[in-house]
Amino acid sequence: MNKKVLVAGVKTDDPQPGAQGPQPHDVRPIQSAPITTIDLINLREFTRDTKQPTHPEMLDTAPMEHVNEIEITEEHITIKYNERINRFYNVNEIIQKEWSYKYNEDEEFVRAVAKVIDLSRKHLKDLPENLACPPGCAECCSGYEPFVSKADVQRIADHFGMPYSEVLSEYVVQRKSADGHYVGYLKKVTPAIESQCVFLKGSKSGKFYCGIYSARPGDCREFTPIGCEDVDTALSRKGSYPVGPAFMPKHRGVPRNGKRPR
Ligand code: SF4
Numbered sequence: 001m002n003k004k005v006l007v008a009g010v011k012t013d014d015p016q017p018g019a020q021g022p023q024p025h026d027v028r029p030i031q032s033a034p035i036t037t038i039d040l041i042n043l044r045e046f047t048r049d050t051k052q053p054t055h056p057e058m059l060d061t062a063p064m065e066h067v068n069e070i071e072i073t074e075e076h077i078t079i080k081y082n083e084r085i086n087r088f089y090n091v092n093e094i095i096q097k098e099w100s101y102k103y104n105e106d107e108e109f110v111r112a113v114a115k116v117i118d119l120s121r122k123h124l125k126d127l128p129e130n131l132a133c134p135p136g137c138a139e140c141c142s143g144y145e146p147f148v149s150k151a152d153v154q155r156i157a158d159h160f161g162m163p164y165s166e167v168l169s170e171y172v173v174q175r176k177s178a179d180g181h182y183v184g185y186l187k188k189v190t191p192a193i194e195s196q197c198v199f200l201k202g203s204k205s206g207k208f209y210c211g212i213y214s215a216r217p218g219d220c221r222e223f224t225p226i227g228c229e230d231v232d233t234a235l236s237r238k239g240s241y242p243v244g245p246a247f248m249p250k251h252r253g254v255p256r257n258g259k260r261p262r
């Protein structure tokens with residue numbers, strides 16, 4: 001068993017309930033970024049000479065200017081630090097250094113870390129309540145442009161019963177990503193950066209909802225609000241949240257698939 005618990009970053013395989021908006025763009029690394037691993041077991045003179053494990057308090061952490069993530073497993077503590085991000089159009093190249101400390105020879109330390117892991121797992125169960133977006137908040141549906149892949153466009157086309165090419169021209173700003181994964185991003189109501197997504201429905205914050213929720217792009221559905229700084233803090237997280245009618249394409253009668261969008 002080699003379960004992971006992230007301490008600085010939070011990681012869970014479960015989908016996050018309540019996430020109804022899009023995400024700040026799901027940036028994909030261009031490729032697996034080069035990682036420099038400083039393995040103290042090989043690096044430190046003490047360890048080389050004595051063959052004893054290195055203790056954390058002996059670390060020279062001066063070069064570790066900016067810690068990005070601490071990961072604890074049953075065998076290692078890995079600290080990723082000094083991350084540098086080179087930003088390109090919708091792809092990022094992430095370069096970071098990584099320090100890994102193997103501690104499984106130190107029984108006392110293993111027991112202490114095991115307690116931390118148990119505590120973290122216990123608190124993972126608390127996360128859904130803490131992480132849900134407040135109903136009706138859609139600050140991220142304005143300001144961001146969710147990228148769409150061919151599959152996203154096809155899903156929306158099926159949802160409306162429209163041809164793929166029509167959805168592409170009416171609702172997508174066509175711009176292929178460098179890695180070829182995306183074909184563009186969703187249009188906004190106006191070209192202004194703060195304008196809202198063309199599919200956003202509702203009159204104001206607290207009443208917003210996605211007009212194509214079941215067909216929304218992967219960029220929106222993969223979203224987790226962890227660390228969101230755009231949240232409308234005036235909104236309550238309690239109570240039921242009725243939504244209105246779904247988005248309907250303009251100038252359309254019965255959709256070509258004969259079904260109304262849900
Ligand atoms: S499709 Fe538009 S309205 Fe729906 S979640 Fe994504 S950004 Fe928001």
Ligand code: SF4
Pocket residue numbers: 019020021022132133134137138139140141224225228229230231232
């Ligand atoms: S809390 Fe953040 S992520 Fe969630 S809907 Fe509001 S702005 Fe979007």
